[in-house]
Amino acid sequence: MPQENPTRFFVEPPETASARAAGCDPPAAARRPRVLVVDDEASIRLGCVVTLRSDGWDAVGEASSRAALERLSSGHEHFDVLVLDYAMPDLDGLALAGGLDPRTRPPIVLASAHADGATALAALRMGIWDFQAKPMMPHELRGRVHRLHTRAKDAAAPHAWLARALLCCQRCAWSEALGELQAWPAAERADPADLVTGLVCQLAGHDAFAALAFQRARWWPDWHRQGVEMWAELARRLG
Amino acid sequence: MKRWSFVSGLRVILLLILVLSGYCVWTARGLTNDLERIIAENYDTIRAVRDMRSAMTHINARYLTSRSVEKVASSPGTFEVESAVILERVATIRRSSSGSAEGAQVERIQTLVDEYLANYRQLFLLTPEDAERFGILIDALARGTEDMGARTQEIVDKNERAIFARRDAAVSRGRRFGWTALGIAAFSLLIYIYTSVRLTQGVFQPLRRLRDSIQQVRARQFDTLAPIEGGEELTQIATSFNHMAGELRAYLAESDQRVVEANRLNRAILEALPYPIYIADEAFKVRLKNPRAAALSTALKISDELPAAVRKCIDEAAARGCELIGDDLHRAVELPLPDAPAGPTPTYLPQVFRMAADAGATPGWAVLLMDVTKLRQFDQAKTKAISTLGHEVKTPVTSIRMTLHLLLEEKIGPLTPDQRELVEAGRDDCERLLVVLQALLELAQFEGGRVHMNLNPTAPADLLTQAEAMHGGAFRGSGTPFAAEPPPPTLPLVQADAIHVVRVLGNFLSNAAKYRTPGTPVTLRAEERADGFVRLSVRNLTKRPLAEAEQARVFDPFYRRQGEGAEGTGLGLTICREIAVAHGGRVGVWSKGAQVEFYFDLRIVSSSASHAPGKSHPLLRGAA
Incomplete structure (x- = not known):
């Protein structure tokens, strides 16, 4: 299971928390975003x-x-x-x-x-x-x-693995994103975890584990064909 | 004539038999008479003569050997007895004799007997003193006995001769009878042979000819006539047969004419039809084509073969086990011509008909290619127009909708109550218009073939589970009783795009919830059909049963039942039908009483392409 052996899927080494926040420049308090x-x-x-x-x-x-x-x-x-x-x-x-x-x-x-x-x-x-x-x-x-x-602010929160994973995704750092997701304790997992895990696995080339994750997310692994619905579903689960 | 000869022959034979019988009776009677005469005349005479001689011998032995008168006179008893016998026998001889010659002889014997007996009577009257007279009488008696012997011998000889003569005559008559009978028999045999030969020639020869004629007619040589010959019955049969053959000939000529006419008509129809028509056999070799098809084949640079796309249609029809007819443009095939100038690709809608092998016809396929190039262009233009118009309309409607929502939020300024009411009405119209536009655009995408189905072997149970997972919650939340029947475990895999199938089932479920009788459940089920499909269906009891005419139209775009409001776009079921078409399946509805079932038939995966149930994706198998 990917979550049980997170290092198995690492393509790139995980970076530090500070590096995760790189590129996320929150609007200055002084000015409107x-x-x-x-x-x-x-x-x-x-x-x-x-x-x-x-x-x-x-x-x-x-x-x-x-x-x-x-x-x-x-x-x-x-x-x-x-x-x-x-x-x-x-x-x-x-x-x-x-x-x-x-x-x-x-x-x-x-x-x-x-x-x-x-x-x-x-x-x-x-x-x-x-x-x-x-x-x-x-x-x-x-x-x-x-x-x-x-x-970016969520990413700094104590249990914001999903936010950090998405920030990694925005930088196309798939292995980091997967690492964040796998580091997410199962007891604290939120609804979109499996869906995002499946997407990240597929984008990172781990098709078989993407399929498993999609199955757990009750989603079929042909998401790239049904992109609109997939995106809508992702948007729904991410709130 | 033959029958008369036969009957005449039989008559002659019968006559001969009668003659032979009469002759036989006559001959037997003659022989019997001869025998009777031999016995009654000759034999009785001979026996009487013998008895008379015996008596005379007895007398002579008694008395002629006596040497004295005393001895003779002392015993006259023997004489008395034997003389009576002699007289009786003479009377017998007299009775048996016939004719004057015999009568004279009998009279002479009678005289000799009388003298003989008289001499003995005188002998008995002698006394011992008449010794001389005794001697004379003894001499006379001796002479008389000798004469009697001679005379009776003559009679015996005569009768014996008569017996021999009659025997010879009988033998002669018998031989003559034998030869005569033999001649009659031989003659009868000849007549029999002659009659048989004539009968054979007169009956069987015509029968054989009639048989040969029938066999020739059977071999379709209808010009053959049976010879009118033989007996009356044979003549009648031959005449009837010739009459029948004539009628058959006329009928065939008429049939040939009809066939020619029908053929001409068919050919005229084939030539007049503006569509290419191919008639192909089981091996897909073209047996017949009309001029349009010939021109198409020439343009496609194929000779006796079917165009490949058409061949695929026939394969599909064979796989489905039915004919492919109808006006569904999804089945249209494009046949690009190698040397054609630039322009729209010729597009045809094949109508595939099965030609059964009954009635002696060759089994095969008839394919009519309806030219739908223009229609396809119009349809594509329509779809494009809808798509373009939809997009063009959708963008400003989207903008208006966003503006109205912004206004209603009042973040950019407050609204008066009247303004709010107006803006809310406009927002509702925008929402409705957007839903319709969205459905129209999706339908246009389906019709334009821009929606690709990702068909995978899928277990029907998985589809039911997904449908229940996606829509069952909403049902139960709304208080609608909902039941998904557990499908039979033996259900085969089907070719399905799970997302779209679940969407169709969701549409059916939504309709069922909308039109069901309050308080009645909605059922989701799956069953295998006999025609290679698995049926996924949604059943419910409806408030208003669906009439047959409504069942046929319920999948048409914008169709609404009479008396129902305008809720929904009117395109949901149409999109369901498009999804079914893209699956190679079918959707439909049936209603019996208050029960209504909407169904989606999915094609069963052939055994070679099937996977283990529950492992619908190769990635899952690899990860397991």
Whole structure:
């Protein structure tokens, strides 16, 4: 069982707690956290910006994904969270995320109305674990962005193995993520543990153990085909 | 004629037998008469003569040997007795004699007897003194005895001759009778042989010819006529047979004409039909094709073979054991032409018909390829239009919905009660519109073939367990009695995409909960069908039974039963049908009284592709 022998699946050596928090730069208390919403649909973009602003975020909208990439790559502006639409005319959300350095980029929420399995798999492989299905409700967007932003704080909590594992996942450090999950005491395990373990095992190439984990999570191992439902299920279990 | 000859022959033979019998009787009677005459005349005469001679010898021995008158006269008794015998025998001879010659002889004997007896009577009257007279009389008696001997011998000889003559005549008659009978028998035999030969020739020869004619007709040489010959009955049979053969010939000619007409009509239909039609045998070799099919084959650069895609359809029909007909565009096949100019790929919807081997027909398959290129284009255009329109509509609706939700949160400003009511009404419409749009887009995805099914050998029990796990909780939470019947342990594995199958069952369960009679349970069950499917079904008792017309339409898009509200999108069951089609399975509904069952039939995995139950994924097997 993977949990009984965690070292068995380690591809990379586990890092220290300080290293786990690397790349997670919580917004400074002095300023409001900033979020960049990139969507070519003006009404959606405006809705997201207004929704987040009403929740106290410093939300900024960007219509062009290419302009957003330049804006993010310039280093002049700092954003705590990115909300990217998947389907955009010049550069889709995944390509935009791919253009950013995974070690320094802000956490990303990918919003899409019709992502398929391949898209989901590509997003997960890029460390994008937060998916917002369209059409979205204001409270869903708020909750997702907020959770993503506070994950770093959760990661510092005494029993936040899941948060730390997800932060590792955002950096595509699969073995570290698996190590965090396996270090999670069984008695304190929360609902999404098996699902995330299965995903991490599969992304790390441990298909057989992914299947076992998926079976325990009552999910079938063909998640990469049913990416939308899988993502929705993951989002549900992660709250 | 033959019969008359036969009867005539029999008559002659009968006549000859009668003649022979009469002759036989006549001859026997003649022989009997001769014998009677021999016995009654000749033999009696001879015996009388013998008795008379004996008596005379007796008398002579008694008296002629006496030397004296005294001795003779002393014993006249012997004379008296024997003389009576002699007279009686003479009378007998007289009675037996016939004809004047014999009569004269009898008279002479009578005279000699009278003289003889008179001499003896005189002898007895003599006295011892008449010794001379005694001697004379003794001499006379001796002469008389001698004459009597001569005369009676003549009579005896005559009668013996008569006996011999009659014997010779009888022998002669017997021989003549024998020869005559032999001749008659020989003649009868000849007549019999002649009659038999004529009868054989007259009866069996025509029968043989009739038999040969029948055999020729049997060999389909209908122009053969049976010869009209033989007896009356044979003639009638031959005439009837010829009449029958003529009618058969006419019928065949008529049938041939009909066949030709039907063939012409069929060919005209085949040629007139705007679709390619192939008729193939069991070995999938094309036996017949209409001009359209010939043109298609030429364009595809195949000769006597079926197009590969069509062959697959026939294989599918053979595997299912049924014909493939209908207008389901999912079955359409594309037949790209090698040298065709750029444009839409020709698309055909095969209609596969099984041709049974009965009535002497060759078993095989008939395939009509309905050209659905345009229809497919229209359908794709429709699907694309729905998809595009859906997306185009969905985005602003999504935006409006988010805006309305933001307004209702009042985080960007308060609303008056009237404003809130208006915004809430708009939000509800947006929600409903989004649900419909989502379903439409999904249906368009299915219809466009963009949804891929990941079919794996799956245990039906696993599917029921998942459905119960995903939907049973909601049922029980709402207070609806729900029961998943344990499936039979012998259920085979099915080809299934578990997620979609569970979704279909969820849809059925949702409908059952919605339309069930309050207080009655909803049942989820699985059973094996005889046609290679396993049926997963949801049963419940409904408030309103489903009529047959409704059963046929309940899976149509946007179909709603009369009298029911507009709850739901009206596309849920349609999407279920699309999922079933993508599985190669089928969905349906039946209703009996208040009981309604929605079912999803999944194809059983062939034995070669099956896995152990409960191990539905290779990864699980590897990890176990």
